[in-house]
Amino acid sequence: MNRRSLLMALSLLSLPSCRRAPPKDPVLVIGAGVAGLSAAARLRRAGLPVVVLEARDRVGGRVHASTTFAAHPIDLGAELMHGRGIATWELVTDRRARTRPVSNVVERHAGQLMPFHGEPSDAVATAFVELVAGLPSGADLTLAQAFERLEPRVPPEALRALRTQVSLDADLETMSARAVLAIVSDPNREGGDFVIEGGMSGLLPALQGDTRVRLGFVVEHIEVLSGGVRVTSKAGEVVAGSSAIVTLPLGVLRANDVRFSPPLPTQKREAIEGLGMAAAVKLFYRFSTPAVRAGTDALVVDDALPRFFWVGTFRAGGEQVVTGWATHDDARRLLGMGETAALTRGLEALRHALRSNVTPVSMRWSEWESQPFTRGAYSMTRAGGLGLRERLATPTEGRLFWAGEATALEAEASTVHGAFNSGRRAADELLRG
Numbered sequence: 001m002n003r004r005s006l007l008m009a010l011s012l013l014s015l016p017s018c019r020r021a022p023p024k025d026p027v028l029v030i031g032a033g034v035a036g037l038s039a040a041a042r043l044r045r046a047g048l049p050v051v052v053l054e055a056r057d058r059v060g061g062r063v064h065a066s067t068t069f070a071a072h073p074i075d076l077g078a079e080l081m082h083g084r085g086i087a088t089w090e091l092v093t094d095r096r097a098r099t100r101p102v103s104n105v106v107e108r109h110a111g112q113l114m115p116f117h118g119e120p121s122d123a124v125a126t127a128f129v130e131l132v133a134g135l136p137s138g139a140d141l142t143l144a145q146a147f148e149r150l151e152p153r154v155p156p157e158a159l160r161a162l163r164t165q166v167s168l169d170a171d172l173e174t175m176s177a178r179a180v181l182a183i184v185s186d187p188n189r190e191g192g193d194f195v196i197e198g199g200m201s202g203l204l205p206a207l208q209g210d211t212r213v214r215l216g217f218v219v220e221h222i223e224v225l226s227g228g229v230r231v232t233s234k235a236g237e238v239v240a241g242s243s244a245i246v247t248l249p250l251g252v253l254r255a256n257d258v259r260f261s262p263p264l265p266t267q268k269r270e271a272i273e274g275l276g277m278a279a280a281v282k283l284f285y286r287f288s289t290p291a292v293r294a295g296t297d298a299l300v301v302d303d304a305l306p307r308f309f310w311v312g313t314f315r316a317g318g319e320q321v322v323t324g325w326a327t328h329d330d331a332r333r334l335l336g337m338g339e340t341a342a343l344t345r346g347l348e349a350l351r352h353a354l355r356s357n358v359t360p361v362s363m364r365w366s367e368w369e370s371q372p373f374t375r376g377a378y379s380m381t382r383a384g385g386l387g388l389r390e391r392l393a394t395p396t397e398g399r400l401f402w403a404g405e406a407t408a409l410e411a412e413a414s415t416v417h418g419a420f421n422s423g424r425r426a427a428d429e430l431l432r433g
């Protein structure tokens with residue numbers, strides 16, 4: 001055997017799908033969000049038959065756009081690519097989609113408009129990293145506790161800037177400082193955020209390829225049997241599989257909407273209960289002429305609700321859509337008001353930020369709390385909760401494999417690229433047998 005054929009034989013041996021004959025029953029993938037579609041693509045590429053079961057009448061899950069609100073699709077869920085090095089750039093390349101960085105962020109603080117990312121912020125960010133990385137092994141803090149410890153070490157203005165920045169996406173009172181350290185230390189995140197021409201939902205065709213999805217199949221019961229798995233829908237339809245990849249959102253798992261037989265092990269239940277589910281609200285304002293002047297990508301407002309806006313429109317000039325963003329307590333306050341009052345409140349905040357009485361031609365919100373197939377926006381790690389995502393990701397009974405943003409690596413959780421990578425990881429685990 002020459003070197004080339006030896007290498008070829010070795011590479012075949014290392015291909016998990018070649019170690020055994022393809023199973024008769026397909027692999028069932030539960031959920032056609034980013035994680036489910038990415039898992040299905042990986043399995044199909046390895047030659048396995050796959051059936052994807054999806055409750056909604058569409059694919060994409062939390063990646064979904066309205067095509068009627070504005071001249072271009074607006075993402076009601078995920079919208080931003082978080083970093084220059086994340087895996088989902090391959091989908092952007094596949095679609096040949098253009099992107100634009102959300103780089104020029106200004107802040108209205110104490111009546112002044114100022115650049116958001118100043119020198120002091122970088123210094124305090126370094127102090128935060130040193131503090132959390134220096135904690136004894138196993139120890140953790142909430143973000144609020146971490147900021148309290150930073151107070152004597154850094155100038156108050158610098159700390160205020162960091163607190164503002166972090167609180168736009170994180171709940172200071174509960175969220176793990178170690179989890180935030182994992183996120184900010186991820187080199188793939190470098191370069192900041194990007195919007196995509198055609199929206200995040202424009203990437204779905206590249207992800208789905210020719211994978212067929214059974215839509216409107218609301219999974220109610222997942223059973224692990226001696227020779228495989230059996231999945232029953234709310235309508236009573238039964239589908240048999242050799243094994244399954246479960247990508248149900250954490251909110252759905254927490255609500256016990258899907259029954260498992262045998263019941264999930266304690267470790268898994270503890271992970272489901274221990275991780276938190278964040279709330280998020282997006283407020284969309286469509287203007288016939290630009291309300292935010294060219295050159296400004298986003299606005300932070302320190303004393304308003306919501307406190308963050310960005311320009312969602314890809315092209316400058318003509319129609320402009322400005323998106324308001326609120327998470328956690330801010331989001332719950334807006335949710336409590338209802339859509340009309342929340343939009344009015346958000347418009348006041350935007351006018352305050354711009355110091356201009358701008359008037360949109362239409363407005364709408366999006367929220368995911370009331371959606372039965374999501375039940376919240378995305379998962380979050382509470383202080384002391386490191387390791388729960390790994391537990392959630394651990395295969396069960398050798399037949400159930402777990403994917404979805406909540407099972408992703410800490411640095412990638414709660415994102416589209418985290419969901420994407422988790423689907424691939426779960427597929428690889430299944431293929432390895």
Ligand SMILES: Cc1cc2nc3c(=O)[nH]c(=O)nc-3n(C[C@H](O)[C@H](O)[C@H](O)COP(=O)(O)OP(=O)(O)OC[C@H]3O[C@@H](n4cnc5c(N)ncnc54)[C@H](O)[C@@H]3O)c2cc1C
Pocket residue numbers: 030031032033034035036053054055056059060061062063076077078079080081082217218219220247248249252257258280281282368372373374376377378403404405406413414415416417419
């Ligand atoms: C408002 C908002 C803004 C966001 N912004 C960003 C962003 O800018 N950038 C970013 O990277 N991430 C963002 N995210 C997070 C991102 O959307 C998610 O992390 C990612 O899309 C999750 O993918 P997933 O496949 O894990 O879950 P999902 O997309 O939720 O997919 C799960 C699928 O399971 C289906 N399902 C549920 N129950 C059942 C059932 N009983 N039977 C069958 N199917 C079922 C669902 O319908 C869904 O299709 C945002 C999320 C929200 C809500």
